[in-house]
Amino acid sequence: MxxxxxxxxxxxxxxxxxxxxxxxxxxxxxxxxxxxxxxxxxxxxxxxxxxxxxxxxxxxxxxxxxxxxxxxxxxxxxxxxxxxxxxxxxxxxTLPAYPDATSGLLELSGIPNIRKYAFSNGLKADVEKVLKNAGLIDCFDGVISVDEVKSFKPDPVVYRHLISSVDSPAERT
Incomplete structure (x- = not known):
């Protein structure tokens, strides 16, 4: 971490x-x-x-x-x-971002020591595509997909996968 x-x-x-x-x-x-x-x-x-x-x-x-x-x-x-x-x-x-999504994510970018990840039930390539088309992809340090563990939210395994993937303890994630 x-x-x-x-x-x-x-x-x-x-x-x-x-x-x-x-x-x-x-x-x-x-x-x-x-x-x-x-x-x-x-x-x-x-x-x-x-x-x-x-x-x-x-x-x-x-x-x-x-x-x-x-x-x-x-x-x-x-x-x-x-x-x-x-x-x-x-x-x-090609779904659009909510109007406040970009400004909110950009505001968070100004705060030091915060990493941001898109965490989705969608396939990683699909999530990257929609985020790119919506102008949000550059706001993230990465994209984590539940597909990698073959389950969906709210299964605890997907949250453990997130924590492992971002190399961060649960209390800081």
Missing amino acids: KAGNSVLAFDVYGTLIDTDGVLQALRSVVGEKASTVMNTWRSKQLEYTFRRGLMRRYADFSVCTKQALDFACRSAQVELTEAEIAVLLRTYD
Whole structure:
């Protein structure tokens, strides 16, 4: 561990990155049902990762995201083509940051001895891509993905993985 350093870990999707950014793309394919589909999609995405973590039945975040979209469309009685599904899933690469995310992270950069990590259920490459597209990637010392331990938050194994990956004791992380 680097002496005197503290580590801050930030969740990405829904904390720094606005998952409601899919709404415009949804409107173009499902019309007036867009808000309903979006809310169900996100709710099921979180539920599926939570349940998979508890059951120790890992499938990566992109799989959970697609399965959640499939469920949301079925429950709203919406049928999408494979091309439409692909477009919607790609929106996760270009989701916007929340308006205060950049300024908050930049403010933290001015505080000495604080290392910042993006800590996500997403695949590392996907998280890096969305952070880069949102203009946030340079605010972090690194990206830690739960994929490396094949589980999801809130499984304690992912938090132990974070602490190990950033070489910091729990009380400073």
